[in-house]
Amino acid sequence: xxxxxxxxxxxxxxxxxxxxxxxxxxxxxxxxxxxxxxxxxxxxxxxxxxxxxxxxxxxxxxxxxxxxxxxxxxxxxxxxxxxxxxxxxxxxxxxxxxxxxxxxxxxxxxxxxxxxxxxxxxxxxxxxxxxxxxxxxxxxxxxxxxxxxxxxxxxxxxxxxxxxxxxxxxxxxxxxxxxxxxxxxxxxxxxxxxxxxxxxxxxxxxxxxxxxxxxxxxxxxxxxxxxxxxxxxxxxxxxxxxxxxxxxxxxxxxxxxxxxxxxxxxxxxxxxxxxxxxxxxxxxxxxxxxxxxxxxxxxxxxxxxxx
Amino acid sequence: xxxxxxxxxxxxxxxxxxxxxxxxxxxxxxxxxxxxxxxxxxxxxxxxxxxxxxxxxxxxxxxxxxxxxxxxxxxxxxxxxxxxxxxxxxxxxxxxxxxxxxxxxxxxxxxxxxxxxxxxxxxxxxxxxxxxxxxxxxxxxxxxxxxxxxxxxxxxxxxxxxxxxxxxxxxxxxxxxxxxxxxxxxxxxxxxxxxxxxxxxxxxxxxxxxxxxxxxxxxxxxxxxxxxxxxxxxxxxxxxxxxxxxxxxxxxxxxxxxxxxxxxxxxxxxxxxxxxxxxxxxxxxxxxxxxxxxxxxxxxxxxxxxx
Numbered sequence: 001x002x003x004x005x006x007x008x009x010x011x012x013x014x015x016x017x018x019x020x021x022x023x024x025x026x027x028x029x030x031x032x033x034x035x036x037x038x039x040x041x042x043x044x045x046x047x048x049x050x051x052x053x054x055x056x057x058x059x060x061x062x063x064x065x066x067x068x069x070x071x072x073x074x075x076x077x078x079x080x081x082x083x084x085x086x087x088x089x090x091x092x093x094x095x096x097x098x099x100x101x102x103x104x105x106x107x108x109x110x111x112x113x114x115x116x117x118x119x120x121x122x123x124x125x126x127x128x129x130x131x132x133x134x135x136x137x138x139x140x141x142x143x144x145x146x147x148x149x150x151x152x153x154x155x156x157x158x159x160x161x162x163x164x165x166x167x168x169x170x171x172x173x174x175x176x177x178x179x180x181x182x183x184x185x186x187x188x189x190x191x192x193x194x195x196x197x198x199x200x201x202x203x204x205x206x207x208x209x210x211x212x213x214x215x216x217x218x219x220x221x222x223x224x225x226x227x228x229x230x231x232x233x234x235x236x237x238x239x240x241x242x243x244x245x246x247x248x249x250x251x252x253x254x255x256x257x258x259x260x261x262x263x264x265x266x267x268x269x270x271x272x273x274x275x276x277x278x279x280x281x282x283x284x285x286x287x288x289x290x291x292x293x294x295x296x297x298x299x300x301x302x303x304x305x306x307x
Numbered sequence: 308x309x310x311x312x313x314x315x316x317x318x319x320x321x322x323x324x325x326x327x328x329x330x331x332x333x334x335x336x337x338x339x340x341x342x343x344x345x346x347x348x349x350x351x352x353x354x355x356x357x358x359x360x361x362x363x364x365x366x367x368x369x370x371x372x373x374x375x376x377x378x379x380x381x382x383x384x385x386x387x388x389x390x391x392x393x394x395x396x397x398x399x400x401x402x403x404x405x406x407x408x409x410x411x412x413x414x415x416x417x418x419x420x421x422x423x424x425x426x427x428x429x430x431x432x433x434x435x436x437x438x439x440x441x442x443x444x445x446x447x448x449x450x451x452x453x454x455x456x457x458x459x460x461x462x463x464x465x466x467x468x469x470x471x472x473x474x475x476x477x478x479x480x481x482x483x484x485x486x487x488x489x490x491x492x493x494x495x496x497x498x499x500x501x502x503x504x505x506x507x508x509x510x511x512x513x514x515x516x517x518x519x520x521x522x523x524x525x526x527x528x529x530x531x532x533x534x535x536x537x538x539x540x541x542x543x544x545x546x547x548x549x550x551x552x553x554x555x556x557x558x559x560x561x562x563x564x565x566x567x568x569x570x571x572x573x574x575x576x577x578x579x580x581x582x583x584x585x586x587x588x589x590x591x592x593x594x595x596x597x598x599x600x601x602x603x604x605x606x607x608x609x610x611x612x613x614x
Contacts (some may be wrong), residue, residue: 088491186514186533200478207493208515211532220606222527225518227494260611290613299527301606304567306597 002044003248004114004141004272005032007123007135007237008103009047009057009071010080014233014276015096017088019307021231024277025057027080028123028147031234033066034281035241035268036121038289040248044114046133048102051075071109077102090229090273110136118251121244122146123237124169127159134166146198147240150176164197169258171205171240182275186211187218200258202243204236212262214255216238221262222271222300224292235269238281240267255299267292309351310555312339313440314430314544315410316354316364316378317387321540321583322403324395326365328538331584332364334387335430335454337449338541340373342548342575343428343590345596347555348372351421353440355409358382376418384409395453397536397580398405398513417443425558428551429453430544434466450560452476454506454547457483469506476565478547480511494525507565508548511543519569521562528569529607531577531599538583542576545588549575573575574599 007029014021029047037043044067049058051074058068085183086092106129120141122130124195130146144167152160153176164170170193178184186200190201190213201213207229210217242265243258250257274280314336321328335526336354344350351374356365358381365375388406393399413436428446429437437453453474459467460483471477477500487493488499497508497520512537519526549572550565557564577599581587 012399040367061478185534185536187532205515208512209527209529218532219609220516220529220532221609222516222529222607225525225527227492229492256610259609263609263611293611293613297611299525300529302528302566302570303563304570304600304604306600 001172002042002114002116003036003040003119003121003244004044004046004070004110004117004133005029005036005045005121005123005241005244006130006165007032007125008080009045009049009053010082011101012081012277013083015085016230016231018196018228018230019222019276021276023081025054026277027221027231028125028237031237031245031272031278031281032121032123032241032276033061033064035238035272036245036248037061037064037066038268038284038286039264042067044070044117046070046108046110046114048072048106048108049242050077050079050102053079059218062206067113068261070109070114072109084233090232090292108133108136115139118142119244119248120144122163123238124149125238127152127156127163131159131163131166134163134176141166141245142251145171145240145244147171147236148176154181161196167198169200169202170198171204171236172200173206173236177201177203179181190218202262204239206232206235210239210262210266212255212258213256219255219259219262221266222296223266224295224299226270226273229273229305232273235272238272239265239269241265263293264294266294289301308360309349309421309426310343310347310426310428310551311353311377311417311440312336312343312428312430312548312551313353313415313437314339314432315387315488316352316356316360317389319388319540319584320390323538323539324393325535325537326583328583329402330388332351332361333389333434333541335544337368338544338579338585338588339428339430339551340368340371341577341585342545343552343555344368344371344373345575345593346549346552346571349374349375351424351586352417353377353417353421354396355379355415356376357384357386357409359604360386360585374420375443377416377421380418391540393539397539410467415440415443422446425449426551426555427451428547429470431456434459434463434470438466438470438473443472449558450475450554452478452547452551454478454543455483457486460486468503470543474505476507476509477505478511478543479508480513480543484508484510485508497525503532506520509569511546513542517546517569518560519565521565524562526562526566526569526571528566528601530573531602531606533577533580536580539580540584542579545579546572546576548572568602570600
């Protein structure tokens with residue numbers, strides 16, 4: 001049994017108030033795989049890259065237990081490219097350039113060896129591509145997690161509504177939750193979104209932490225207050241990777257365990273933002289992760305006697 | 308030994324996306340007293356009101372153990388009045404009108420019977436008025452908490468710097484912490500502010516919770532996700548009242564107990580916003596408060612095994 005990750009493997013060029021990167025390796029599925037592979041292996045990747053994507057990157061991921069069988073390589077095309085500039089608040093950004101390239105006509109194919117899928121992580125992509133992967137699976141996974149963004153709400157809402165009916169956990173940020181539900185209160189937004197399909201909703205709030213909703217239950221996860229947020233690119237994907245990595249490792253999809261999974265995801269995201277791109281994720285040791293999770297425990301622990 | 312609360316007792320007229328209030332009783336010291344008196348009595352109030360302030364209000368507070376000996380009544384003048392309109396996000400607001408009235412020339416006098424002060428809560432006011440109360444106290448209180456706002460940073464920074472050197476805990480919101488420190492990162496801001504005097508810093512983030520800093524320690528308190536925030540007026544003061552109320556009740560000024568005090572403050576603030584003005588605070592029973600604190604425990608509790 002295994003975890004499938006679907007998403008882009010791509011190039012990013014990033015400007016922040018602290019500096020500027022060259023064209024570096026990025027993409028939702030790249031970050032998710034770097035993050036999740038700390039907790040569970042194999043991670044079975046589904047993506048598409050052009051001939052320009054470094055083979056070395058794929059070998060490094062394979063050495064970490066990330067299968068590339070589902071990654072199509074289009075030798076004569078170019079990989080997806082995004083460049084953006086972050087504002088001083090590091091929560092908002094402008095897109096400078098988007099080149100869809102190989103993603104423009106991506107037809108994902110689920111290899112036979114992936115049909116043992118127990119957990120499916122659908123990274124942010126065209127909803128029709130996400131739907132295609134779900135429909136190719138012969139058995140329903142134990143848990144399907146979907147990440148999406150405002151762009152698909154604006155341009156592909158009908159498909160997004162279809163895919164929402166087929167998933168268990170939706171990941172969005174606070175502005176997207178508001179847009180998707182037409183409710184300002186996140187509690188009201190969560191109720192409305194859970195009526196659209198997902199039983200669980202995770203609302204990511206960047207430096208303000210994350211909320212997990214299920215029925216009438218809610219969990220508030222903190223974000224680690226950081227002195228320097230160097231580059232937020234990929235933080236949401238790294239969060240998703242830690243979340244699904246912990247779920248796949250423990251094979252426990254209870255609300256209680258999802259809380260732990262959110263803390264793991266938050267800890268991983270807190271590393272991601274410390275350096276450009278995937279740099280910090282590549283350096284991590286198990287001990288670093290344990291120490292960071294411990295810091296999250298300390299951050300929110302309190303004991304109060306009532307009455 | 309007792310708690311002194313210094314601040315305005317006043318009138319507010321409030322517009323929110325949900326409705327509009329008449330001229331209703333408000334003011335920092337009013338909210339603080341309503342909140343703190345759930346946990347400790349007496350609460351010794353220092354304020355000034357005009358002849359228009361309802362005597363009945365003062366009697367109701369006295370019946371709750373709030374001493375009015377330090378409240379000056381200027382029969383021929385009018386009470387402080389503020390009116391404002393909240394934006395849809397309920398975190399930002401426009402001031403429509405401010406009439407200083409009796410606050411314009413307020414000379415606080417600390418009655419002799421208040422000289423047993425163990426805890427001093429300086430609500431948001433002119434820094435020179437806050438300084439005057441500190442300097443009238445013959446013995447240094449066990450803990451001095453100060454609330455302030457961006458307006459005083461713009462107009463009375465020299466006095467604010469003086470008072471910051473004489474207090475233990477500073478309460479500000481995230482925008483104010485950034486303005487006061489000239490740092491965007493709240494971690495950097497906290498370090499800079501703690502060098503200005505206070506050993507403890509609480510940064511209130513509204514619907515995003517609150518942070519407590521002391522030396523290199525940090526605590527992240529959640530806010531209860533609410534379906535309806537009806538009126539945020541006084542939420543910060545109600546938070547302060549719950550915080551100092553819990554500290555005065557337990558007489559424990561350790562970092563660990565301040566975490567609990569922040570949860571109590573957050574619980575009280577979550578009630579405050581449910582109805583206009585002080586309406587909800589007047590209805591509260593001990594059981595309601597205990598249940599709400601329990602909800603905060605549930606909201607952040609998680610258990611995760613490392614390794």
